[in-house]
Amino acid sequence: MRLLESVMNRIVLSKMTKGGRESLRIIEENSKKPRTSNQDLLFRLLKDNASTEYGRKYGFGQIATLEEFKERVPFSTYDDYAPYIERMIDNDEKDLITAYPIEHYAVSSGSVGVPKRIPVSRETLDHYNLNSSSRFFAHADEAYRAAHGGKALRGKGLNTMEVSVRKTKNNVSMGAISGASVAEFRSFLPYVFTSPEEVIFPEEQMDMKYLKLRYALAEREVTFMMSAFMTGLVDLMNYLVANWPMFVEDICTGTINSDIKLSSEMRAKLEAGLRPDPARADELQAAFEQGFDEPIVPRIWPDMCSVGSIGAGGFIGHTERMRTFLGPDVRIDFMVYAASEALMAAAPVDDKPEYVLLPDSCFYEFVPMDSDDEETTYTIDQLETGRDYEIIITNLSGFYRYRIKDVVRVLGWHGNLPLVAFVYRKNQMLSIAGEKTNDEAMLWSVQRTGKDVGYRFADYCVYPDTDSDPGHYVALLEPDCPMDPAEVPHVRDVLDEYLGQANPSYGKKVATGVLGPLELKISQIETHALYRDLMINKGVSANQLKPVRLLDTPMKERFFFALVEDEPSLDR
Amino acid sequence: MSLDIVKNRDGGTLDVVLNGRLDTNTSPDLEAVVKQDLDGVTKLVLDMAGLEYISSAGLRVVLAAHKAMSKQGDLIVRGPNEFIMNVFELTGFLEILTIEDSAA
Numbered sequence: 001m002r003l004l005e006s007v008m009n010r011i012v013l014s015k016m017t018k019g020g021r022e023s024l025r026i027i028e029e030n031s032k033k034p035r036t037s038n039q040d041l042l043f044r045l046l047k048d049n050a051s052t053e054y055g056r057k058y059g060f061g062q063i064a065t066l067e068e069f070k071e072r073v074p075f076s077t078y079d080d081y082a083p084y085i086e087r088m089i090d091n092d093e094k095d096l097i098t099a100y101p102i103e104h105y106a107v108s109s110g111s112v113g114v115p116k117r118i119p120v121s122r123e124t125l126d127h128y129n130l131n132s133s134s135r136f137f138a139h140a141d142e143a144y145r146a147a148h149g150g151k152a153l154r155g156k157g158l159n160t161m162e163v164s165v166r167k168t169k170n171n172v173s174m175g176a177i178s179g180a181s182v183a184e185f186r187s188f189l190p191y192v193f194t195s196p197e198e199v200i201f202p203e204e205q206m207d208m209k210y211l212k213l214r215y216a217l218a219e220r221e222v223t224f225m226m227s228a229f230m231t232g233l234v235d236l237m238n239y240l241v242a243n244w245p246m247f248v249e250d251i252c253t254g255t256i257n258s259d260i261k262l263s264s265e266m267r268a269k270l271e272a273g274l275r276p277d278p279a280r281a282d283e284l285q286a287a288f289e290q291g292f293d294e295p296i297v298p299r300i301w302p303d304m305c306s307v308g309s310i311g312a313g314g315f316i317g318h319t320e321r322m323r324t325f326l327g328p329d330v331r332i333d334f335m336v337y338a339a340s341e342a343l344m345a346a347a348p349v350d351d352k353p354e355y356v357l358l359p360d361s362c363f364y365e366f367v368p369m370d371s372d373d374e375e376t377t378y379t380i381d382q383l384e385t386g387r388d389y390e391i392i393i394t395n396l397s398g399f400y401r402y403r404i405k406d407v408v409r410v411l412g413w414h415g416n417l418p419l420v421a422f423v424y425r426k427n428q429m430l431s432i433a434g435e436k437t438n439d440e441a442m443l444w445s446v447q448r449t450g451k452d453v454g455y456r457f458a459d460y461c462v463y464p465d466t467d468s469d470p471g472h473y474v475a476l477l478e479p480d481c482p483m484d485p486a487e488v489p490h491v492r493d494v495l496d497e498y499l500g501q502a503n504p505s506y507g508k509k510v511a512t513g514v515l516g517p518l519e520l521k522i523s524q525i526e527t528h529a530l531y532r533d534l535m536i537n538k539g540v541s542a543n544q545l546k547p548v549r550l551l552d553t554p555m556k557e558r559f560f561f562a563l564v565e566d567e568p569s570l571d572r
Numbered sequence: 573m574s575l576d577i578v579k580n581r582d583g584g585t586l587d588v589v590l591n592g593r594l595d596t597n598t599s600p601d602l603e604a605v606v607k608q609d610l611d612g613v614t615k616l617v618l619d620m621a622g623l624e625y626i627s628s629a630g631l632r633v634v635l636a637a638h639k640a641m642s643k644q645g646d647l648i649v650r651g652p653n654e655f656i657m658n659v660f661e662l663t664g665f666l667e668i669l670t671i672e673d674s675a676a
Binding site: 204205242258259260261263482523524525526527529530533534537555558559561562563 | 595596600607608610611627628629631632635636638639640642643644658659662663664668
């Protein structure tokens with residue numbers, strides 16, 4: 001790095017780290033407060049929003065107790081707010097659901113594919129900035145100091161972020177919430193990330209995998225990686241394995257490969273900042289020629305210390321895959337448990353996929369999943385370790401008693417704050433005959449099956465076949481190498497057995513014939529990657545693409561069933 | 573089974589005739605064409621009349637070709653058989669590809 005760049009790198013990282021330490025300090029402070037302090041936030045929100053149209057409709061101004069709040073204000077979903085949000089966006093109307101100015105509309109995929117446009121207030125954005133990226137830098141700094149004799153974090157990060165922010169006709173930004181957060185630091189980003197501004201904020205279609213890797217590989221001192229989801233990093237590593245000679249050549253000559261499609265203006269702009277670096281090219285070539293059986297990351301970036309990415313729950317298979325590239329010493333920060341509506345929890349420590357609920361981010365209510373009563377809610381001080389709860393939030397941007405449809409498990413306590421893990425989406429549960437198989441059970445079964453049969457299943461999804469009698473599950477597993485068709489019956493048997501263990505209700509219903517036995521199909525290699533490519537081609541942000549686990553729309557059903565291996569499927 | 577690729581360049585038009593199977597093993601061969609041979613091409617024709625099978629890996633390369641050509645011209649997929657047309661239909665590729673029959 002040049003001197004100015006190096007100085008700015010340290011200044012910006014120091015500022016981010018300081019912000020992150022503040023995030024961790026606030027978490028610690030809140031963990032010492034009585035569990036009931038979350039209600040202070042609720043009554044502030046009710047007071048501030050009493051004069052809004054929604055607040056007047058439900059009498060926020062007359063609510064004096066939690067019981068009154070629960071009696072007066074109904075549970076809500078996005079559809080309850082959609083008419084107000086349309087008026088806010090189209091007519092710039094104020095004080096409809098929130099009194100706070102809206103800084104951004106977070107675009108998120110709706111449950112039936114209709115995009116949701118979720119208002120984001122300044123306070124929500126501040127929570128994202130502080131508890132997501134800044135908090136990560138505090139952990140990365142700790143990891144770096146531990147590996148470098150106490151020296152503060154330096155070096156750049158490989159970030160998979162691509163930010164595309166549009167404007168409403170009233171000039172409010174609109175796009176993925178993660179992008180809004182990044183955009184606030186636009187001028188500082190080139191000092192801490194390897195990608196230049198043109199790659200972080202692309203204005204034309206470009207080969208983003210190539211460009212992100214091209215710039216990151218050119219740097220020796222890459223000390224951290226960040227990605228919204230772990231799939232983004234695994235995709236990059238797979239691309240590197242397949243294309244490393246191209247990068248060696250391009251770094252040697254200081255060019256963008258001529259096979260990479262770019263406008264001539266963009267190519268000229270990007271190449272102007274590149275210089276030939278034969279020494280770095282030689283280093284990389286030597287590392288790549290040793291193969292990829294041993295972790296490649298420490299060999300090409302020896303100072304790499306920390307990865308920040310959502311990699312728990314349904315992403316855990318991708319996290320395991322990423323570990324094979326990273327080796328055992330690079331720490332993984334599992335970042336946050338968040339949605340476009342709110343950042344609800346953050347990882348207080350590295351390498352543990354558990355999150356502490358942030359009591360200043362939302363007012364929380366919880367419905368126990370083992371109860372038939374879906375109306376009675378419990379507060380943050382009434383949770384029990386080991387139980388699963390549907391989470392209901394009143395957020396900082398105008399949503400009240402909002403059913404986000406997530407189920408979390410209380411893993412323990414961080415002081416007085418619950419430590420939770422996202423378990424599954426309530427509306428993604430398989431239940432043909434009341435057996436209620438969630439994705440956690442499916443994931444566990446697929447992982448155990450993979451270990452038993454000696455295959456790594458890169459991805460999987462499930463289809464509930466209710467047309468057959470009795471209904472049954474169809475599992476579609478994608479191995480990362482070709483599977484011998486003769487092995488498929490055994491894999492099916494093992495998976496069905498584990499599913500019965502993971503969800504005894506499923507096992508019992510199969511044993512008694514209420515459900516038919518599992519049907520297994522093998523997805524063609526790269527099917528899930530193709531699905532991601534197609535979604536990105538349709539304009540979906542890569543930062544919002546979660547793995548497909550349930551074939552719950554005709555489009556997904558057609559797509560995934562069209563791409564199974566053509567051997568006969570195994571049923572019964 | 574392998575994939576035979578025959579390239580015919582006529583000015584800005586590149587005809588790529590595919591025979592065999594476009595799958596995990598053979599898709600890197602077509603990917604190389606997409607990466608290396610599109611300079612100055614304003615019309616890319618993927619002639620699939622002799623293509624028997626296409627897998628997810630092959631579709632990813634077709635999608636990459638579509639993406640590359642969207643900046644510099646047109647991509648035409650010519651003469652896919654019934655099986656491949658069915659795959660295109662089920663996976664949503666019919667919405668993004670321009671398809672001609674073999675006689676065109």
